[in-house]
Amino acid sequence: MNSAANALQQTDDSAETGAQQIRDAIRDAIVERRLSPGTKLSESDVGNLFNVSRTLARAALQALSYEGLVSVEKNRGAFVAYPSPDEARQIFAARRLIEPGILREAAARITPSEIQHLKQLLLEESRLITERGQTARRAEIKASGDFHLTLASISGNTIMQRFMDELVARSSLVIALYGQSTISSCGHSEHGDIVSAIERRDLDHACHLMVHHIAHIEADLDLRERKGQGLKEAFDL
Amino acid sequence: MNSAANALQQTDDSAETGAQQIRDAIRDAIVERRLSPGTKLSESDVGNLFNVSRTLARAALQALSYEGLVSVEKNRGAFVAYPSPDEARQIFAARRLIEPGILREAAARITPSEIQHLKQLLLEESRLITERGQTARRAEIKASGDFHLTLASISGNTIMQRFMDELVARSSLVIALYGQSTISSCGHSEHGDIVSAIERRDLDHACHLMVHHIAHIEADLDLRERKGQGLKEAFDL
DNA sequence: TGCGGCTAAATTGTATACGATCTTTTGCGT
DNA sequence: ACGCAAAAGATCGTATACAATTTAGCCGCA
Structure with a gap:
């Protein structure tokens, strides 16, 4: 698959x-x-x-x-799992901490064919964004994570790959809970920018973009504490 | 405990x-x-x-x-687990990748009492090094890892803490298999240096020391492939 | 009517039992 | 004596059964 x-x-x-x-x-x-x-x-x-x-x-x-x-x-x-706002922050803090390093490793070892593969993924992502329907939305969610996961796989470090697997999966939960904008597609163009930077061998810029990309996703969250998780809010409204 | x-x-x-x-x-x-x-x-x-x-x-x-x-x-x-040389390299690559980040987080949040705690750990480590006997050796192994784990705990990120837990435990396996010098105590003074750098708020230097510390541990390994894992070697000698 | 305790249902925690698969050994044939 | 095949043994894979704990419902009582 x-x-x-x-x-x-x-x-x-x-x-x-x-x-x-x-x-x-x-x-x-x-x-x-x-x-x-x-x-x-x-x-x-x-x-x-x-x-x-x-x-x-x-x-x-x-x-x-x-x-x-x-x-x-x-x-x-x-x-x-029902991640607390604090857990959510930790998940993204971990990603900010790890992903630049993975990106550096990946960029150092990446082959032309792998770059091609990444671009293929980007294309697929764009296609899904234009498409309508629940299944397309779900595929889009997965595709968005796949970009980060593929980068980890290119880095060649199985352990970091597994860590990223966990982080990306949990991120999806967090976005489901606290995400505001309809979809994380906002970040799609940023994926493309990162690939471009890798292609130009501009590692520092690629890392910079990656950190901001993660920050953007996190900025889209509304991480205010929901106490009764829908108990009183249902009546206050 | x-x-x-x-x-x-x-x-x-x-x-x-x-x-x-x-x-x-x-x-x-x-x-x-x-x-x-x-x-x-x-x-x-x-x-x-x-x-x-x-x-x-x-x-x-x-x-x-x-x-x-x-x-x-x-x-x-x-x-x-019997980690392959390649797995061993990946474990230490992962540590080089994440520990500087953890160190930065930890240094930013560290309290005086936590610094005291770290120094306490260092003292305990020194004490164990001087002591003789199997149990002391084992305690020393654990204490050496505890330094890194404590740093992770100070960083306040539960997720990174768990990643470090895994990496430190697996490192112990790798050292058991491929370690050459009798004990990893070689790195003890480096732990102290790192704490000093943290205390001076010299983050860049602390990270530098950390990366080298990990590199030193890895340098003590003999990561050549062992094929028969002790079948013919037992007689060739 | 409202509250407290009690009983029963539901769900998890743990153990045991049976079937499948791999390893090893044994025995036969060459 | 060597090699291969078949059977025995060991170990895991999965299901079922029973015990313990929690939750919810119910009845009686103030």
Whole structure:
């Protein structure tokens, strides 16, 4: 499929077959925002849904909790993560901290064919932006993350790749919760600018653009504390 | 106990009681090098050892595999991770990439009491270096990592803290496999230098020292490929 | 009517059981 | 004696069953 999706197969054969599939399915649903933050994911329900036993459902949910995409509360169940504003800030702080370094590594090793690949991704992104419909929106969300993930994969460092995987996925949750503008497409042109800078071998400028790009995404969030998470606000309004 | 150990409680109550304990116990054993890389950790054995069922043993091993400390191979079993030279290089590349950033964050937020805490850690480290015996060696290994982990905790970013947790633990494995000098104590004075630089608010120098510190640790490794991993070599000698 | 405690339902925590797959050993044939 | 094949053993993969905890509903009482 897309090259960034298979970028996270660090374990490959290490994980047992069934749980892996379920985990990926749920993760995709979360990242594409088909599952809203806070949604309950009971082990039985997940098991029934995928026609497997609770054992596997549980394993999948555990795995997702390690990635910070679901939070499992003892004796209460698993829920799609509901990042607090503070967590959101930490996620983007981490990205600002990491991504420039990844960009430098990637730019140093990038091949012409990989540059071509990046441009292909950009084209795909543009296409999705013009398209209408829910599925296009979801594909756009994923594509936007794929850009950053592909950069990480080009850097050649599997570990950083995995970290970025987690950060991009959690970013999607944050944007779902706190995003204001309809879509993160605002940042699309910035992706293009970054590729151009890489192509010109202007590393410093590329990093500069990357930091600002992340800052722009974060600036679009409304990170004010929601106390009752919709309890009193529903009446005050 | 030590402040860096509780630095990784990102999930807190989220993980189920039993597996968490076992996971931590095994992780400590790996990090302190009581378990050698490559050691087999069968689910039954682990379960018997901790007097729990295979279910919990399995969950613990799975968790450790997500941290890269054990590798589970399908239908074959779990083993203490045996990082390849390439993996080792990636681990240290990742550390060079993120630790300067963490250091900057930490230095910006550090309080006098936290500086005091860091100095305390340094003292403890020195004390352990002079002491004799296996347990002191193991404590020294852990203390050396705690310095970096504490810095991450001071940075205030839980996510980066967890990344560092993984990297430091895996570094311990790499040093166990490829380290040449008897102990990583070589770097102790460098820890002190870094604290001094932080105290003087000389961030650039502190980062510089940090990068070199990591490079020094890596330079002490012999990262040549070991093919037969001890089959013929045992007789050639 | 409102509050407190009690019981029952639902959900997770853990253990055990059975089936599948890989490894090793054993035995046969050459 | 060597190599290959088949069977035995070990270990993991998954499902089911039971125990513990939490949550929600209900009834009685002030």
